[in-house]
Amino acid sequence: MPRKIMDISLVEENKSDYTFFKIDEDENEDNKTLKALKQTYVTSNYKNETILNLQKELKTNSSEISKEIKLDSYNKYNNALDLATRHYITKAVEFIEEAFKLNPKDPDILNLKGLLYLLKCDFSKAFESFYTSQCYGNNELSRKYVNLLSSKDFKVFLERYNHSIRFINEELNEESIEIFDSLKLEEPELIEPYVISILLYDRVGDNAKKKALLEELRCIDMDNPIFEKFNEDGENIENSINKNVEVKTEENTTKEEISKTNKKSNKKDKKHIILYSVIAILIVCMGAFYINNQKKINDLNEQISSKESELNEKDKELSKKDEKLNEAQKTEEDAKENDEKLKEQEKEATEIAKGAENLYFSANKYKQAGDYKTAIKYYEYSLKANDTYKFREDAIYNMALSYQKLGDDDNAIKYYKKFVNTYKASSNFYDDSYYHLGMLYYKNDRLQDAKNAFYDLRGSDPNSPYNNSEKVKEILRK
Incomplete structure (x- = not known):
C-alpha cells in the first residue's frame, strides 16, 4: 500500500477528484503482512445490499471535506499502514476506522481498510470496502479484490471454514482443529484461525500446542485481544483468578460457620446450667445408694473391657491381612494393565514405523x-x-x-x-x-x-x- 505525502499544498478540495496527492510507491514491494487471500467469496445478496447502501450514502453525503480534515485522515492512514507493517493489526484497524470517518471516500483508505478486515477474516466488511473504493476510484487494487471476493473458488474455502465452526457447536473439537490446521497452512496470515485454534486447544487442555500457537499469532498480530486472556505460560488468567476467589470464599464461609456455632453453643450452655446441677445431685444420691454394689459392677466392667480389647485386636489383625491382600491384588492388576499398555504401544509404534x-x-x-x-x-x-x-x-x-x-x-x-x-x-x-x-x-x-x-x-x-x-x-x- 502507498504512503500519503503530508503536504497540504497538494490537497485539493474538489470532492469528485481522488488523485489529488502524490504517492511514494515501490511497485516491487512485497508486504507479507498485508498479503490478501487467494480465495475469497461473498454472496450476491450481500453485493446487492452493499450497492444499495452506497447509493444511499452518495445521495445523503455530498458535503465537501476541508484540506485540514483530509490531512488529518492521511496522518491516521499512515499510522495504520506503519502499524500493519509492524504486525500490530488490531491497532491498525482502529486507526484506519478513524481515517475512514474523516475521509470516507478516499480509495487508499478504503483499500487498506479492506485488506485489514480481510486479515481479520471479516469478509463482509472487506468486500464492502473494496467495492466502495472501486465505485469512487475504479483503481486496480480494489477491482482485483472485488473479483477475488466474488469468485467461485472462495466458496470451497468458506464452506470448509463454516464446517469447522459447526464442528465447534457440535463439540467436535478435534475435527474442527484439523480443518483449521489445514486452513492455517494454506493461508498462514489469516488471524482468526489462530485465535479459534488457541481457544480450542485451551478447551481440550493441550497447553503445549496452545502456547506454540500464541507465539505464532504474536508474529502476525502482536496486539490481538486474546493475549489479555493468557499469561506468558499460556495459562488462562480468568481461570486462575476464579480459583483464588473460590478458595478465599470457602475460608471466609468456614470462619463464619465456626463463629456462629460457638455463639449457639454458649447460649445452650447457659440455658442448661440449672438442669446439669440437678442431674449432678441425683447422681451423687444414686451413687451413695449403690455404693455397696460398686465393686461388683467394676469387676464386671473390667471383664467386659478385657473381652472387647481382645476382639478389637483380632479385628485389627484381620483388617491388616485384608488390606495386604487387596494391595497385592491391585499391584498385580496394575502391573498386568501396564504391561498390556506397553505391549500395545510398542506394537503400535512398530506398525506405524512401517x-x-x-x-x-x-x-x-x-x-x-x-x-x-x-x-x-x-x-x-x-x-x-x-x-x-x-x-x-x-x-x-x-x-x-x-x-x-x-x-x-x-x-x-x-x-x-x-x-x-x-x-x-x-x-x-x-x-x-x-x-x-x-x-x-x-x-x-x-x-x-x-x-x-x-x-x-x-x-x-x-x-x-x-x-x-x-x-x-x-x-x-x-
Missing part, C-alpha cells in the same frame, strides 16, 4: 477378509504415520465403511461427516460418503438429516449419479 502405504494396504486386506475391527485399527495406524497424506482420504472413508459393516452406525456417521466436511467434491468417495451418510440417517429414523444430506450432495456435486437414485428421490419426496 509407513502409511504398508499399513493402508494391510488394512484393506483385513477389510476384504471381513475382519473389520483389525482393519479399523490399521487404518488408524496409517493416519498416524508421517507419510499419511496420500492415503488419508481413502483411510477415513474405509474406516467409516468398516464401522458401517460392524453395525456401529454412530462411528460410521462420524467418519462420513468428517470426510464430506474436510474434502472437496472432486475428491474420491465424496459423493459415496454423502450417499452412505444419508442412508444411515434414514435407517436411524433421522429423516430430516437424511434429506439435508441428499440436498447437500445435489448442491455440491450435481453430476453425481446418486442424485438420480430412485431410493434418494423417494426419501426426498417424504
